[in-house]
Amino acid sequence: MSYVVGVEKMEADKLSDDENLLWESAEHGGFRGLLKSRKILHLSLIASLGGFLFGYDQGVISGVLVMNNFIKSFPRIGGDGDLQGWAVSIMQIGAFLGALINSPLADRLSRRYSIALANVSYLIGALLQAGAVNTAMIFVGRFVGGIGVGQLSMVIPLYISEIAPSNIRGSAVSLQQFAIATGIMVAFWLDFGTQHIGGVGDSQSQTAWRLPLGIRVIPSAVLLFSSLFVLPFSPRWLMKVGREQEARYVLGKLRILPENDPNLEQEMLQIKAGAMFDELTMQEKFPEAKTHNQRALQLYKELVTQRHLAKRLFVACFMQVLQQLSGINAIIYYAPKMFQAIGLRGASVSLLATGVIGIINVLATIPAIAVVDKYGRRSVLMLGASAMTVSHVIIGTLYAVFEKSWNQYPGAGWAAAVFLWLFVFNFAYSVGCISWIYPSEIFPLGVRAQALGIAVSINWISNFLVGLLTPIMLRQLKYGTFFFFASCTVTLFLWTWLCLPETKGVDMEKMDKLWGGSESLETAERMRRINSELGIDNEIVLDREMEEIEV
Secondary structure (H helix, E strand, O other): OOOOOOOOOOOHHHOOHHHHHHHHOOOOOHHHHHHHOHHHHHHHHHHOHHHHHHHHHHHHHHHHHOOHHHHHHOHHHHOOHHHHHHHHHHHHHHHHHHHHHHHHHHHHOOHHHHHHHHHHHHHHHHHHHHOOOOHHHHHHHHHHHHHHHHHHHHHHHHHHHHHOOOOOHHHHHHHHHHHHHHHHHHHHHHHHHHOOOOOOOOOOOOHHHHHHHHOOHHHHHHHHHHHHHOOOOOHHHHHHOOOHHHHHHHHHHHHOOOOOOHHHHHHHHHHHHHHHHHHHHHHHHOOOOOOHHHHHHHHHHHHHHOHHHHHHHHHHHHHHHHHHHOOHHHHHHHHHHHHHHOOOOOOHHHHHHHHHHHHHHHHHHHHHHHHOOOOOHHHHHHHHHHHHHHHHHHHHHHHHHHOOOHHHOHHHHHHHHHHHHHHHHHHHHOHHHHHHHHHHHOOOHHHHHHHHHHHHHHHHHHHHHHHHHHHHHHHHOOOHHHHHHHHHHHHHHHHHHHHOOOOOOOOHHHOHHHHOOOOOHHHHHHHHHHHHHHOOOHHHHHHHHHHHHHO
């Protein structure tokens, strides 16, 4: 299905002076840049429904598993703590596989249609769980739905990063994390409300748990429809598959510019040069790779054999590991136990733990949208890592000092709770957002889907392992758990400071300059030939790119 089929072509030269001025002045990041680029904001918000589904699926199951009627309906799950743990974790295993399998799909079918396919998996999983009459349906539904979640978590940041201009790319991709946090929060409060349907005791209705498990089909169906009829193809993907005229048309609509505008022409040349470079490299290095599968296999090999690509892949994967080792999901999954451990008791513990954390997680993501394209990825990461370290150290210290006397010093318990909330706040605007932004923007077009699929799958397997090990750590290490997480956030700070280049405002086609992708004479000569073919002055382009990177 072509994006232009059935769509009346907009006469770009009839744009009002205000709209043209809108683009010319859209040099800002954050909210200002997003509001000026309203087309990108609109499409990014629609695509971010995938993040909402991701967060909702993570948040909904914990409340459902403890509902009285669910336990009566599935006594094997309700009476077995290990089985409950697997009911949660099997989604993460499915997501790990989904992120991996979606890489070739995003390249072959398009980013847009792989979003649609992911929603089919998600819908099947949601319907199986909502209509479950036995334990097997719960587990199969969680696994199949998890595959859809993994696919969405891989392709949504990829898609948004490819349609957004460089000045707002970080802010636009941050909407993904905002949607994830919103999904977690909505799931908790919906569980909290529906548990009262029919009463919280033996009279509780099946609707109490079937409704929160089933209602997510609505946003999933909306995203499925939008991926087929509303979201355009990524212009970079169109150029990758040789549909240049369509890429120009779509990019013009995205930027609200006529097709002959010099700004649009400059961006098109950059995208075309990047696509041509990837294609020429593949032809010259691997002339024997004729089929799609053979070329895909070579791309995966390139990721680990090419030094600059392997470096980027390590950075993308290590950032996912550090995101999980910051302790965020350990706190989200086990917050009630942590609050009880620091001396807080009563029915309010669940609200204090999950409800308040959910609200803070959403609110704290808003500053990231505003600052990540203004102050850069590095500074925001280092600020968040520093603040998270302080929180972990203070909580661990309070735990060590008052472990045997929380009841005598309730103020110490509340102080620990406050720093737990502060940790969540600082996570959300820093590594919570940037771990999605950074990997989605640093790779060349030819291997971008493959690299992001690997990185996101590492996120999911790390998530699984942290969830598995945290109860053991809390039981064996106790307050040492927080000091362990503090060591990980210190590592995040030092690694960012010493190793990560700044990508703020750098066009995706110019990332090679940051990572040494054009260090060889062979590669430089290949790029010169492409620039010459496109009529681009190599010396002028090189000088301008070096000036931009230095700035």
